Amino acid sequence: MQLLTIEDLAAYLGDSKRTIYKYIASGDCPPYIKISAKNIKFDRADVDAWLESKKVYPVSGGKIMSHLSEITNAKDMIDNAVRTGKLPWTPRAKAVLKHAEKQARKDGFDLVGTEHLIFGIFLVKECLGAKILKNLGLMESEYVRHYEPLRPVSPGETRFSEDIDKVIQFAYEQSTRWNHTYIGAEHLLVGTLMARAGQGFQILTNLGMTLDKVRDETTRPKTSEVLCGPERPLQ
Secondary structure (H helix, E strand, O other), X not given: OOEEOHHHHHHHHOOOHHHHHHHHHHOOOOOEEEEXXXXXXXEHHHHHHHHHHOOEEEEOOEEEEOHHHHOOOHHHHHHHHHHHOOOOEOHHHXXXXXXXXXXXXXXXXXEEXXXXXXXXXXXXXXXXXXXXXXXXXXXXXXXXXXXXXXXXXXXXXXXXXXXXXXXXXXXXXXXXXXXXXXXXXXXXXXXXXHHOOHHHHHHHHHOXXXXXXXXXXXXXXXXXXXXXXXXXXXX
């Protein structure tokens, strides 16, 4: 965590201290840590996320904001990914994200990260991603044992991390490489390993999971047969 003072934030944004105080008074400001009335700190990551939410992307007939700033829960994220992506999502892939968000909220996390995404894959037991992990010898109980120490002391407002957005981008990329016409849980699993970000990636790595292993298992004849089943979205 990189903390910024009022002076640091003013310099970072190119504003005056007075302007920063106006932001705070209006409520339109990054989340901050109030140590005392005169001692306010900002996390650099929160500042960058706030700035991201201010981006305006000109389009014909109006403007749209960065989709990351609009994501506050699993439903919004799924709807946005489906709406803006070129490939449809399977029902099980959608369920993975919903379970990830619910798990993070249940455990008191303020960010839904890749550790929750992998949890979601395990919870959707019939998805191909869960089958791949099982075939590679990774049990849910073993994953949970590494996940438990990550639980925060106190809960916060749950939102999705930028790591999840990276995973989704890589999931689309991998699906395209495999000439698949949809996004499934298996693509989210591969995307996590391709993104190389977040605690989920770290846990998988510590437990011996590699990108090559998951890719090979996904494309094995007996495993890939599942791709022709109900995992695929209806066209």
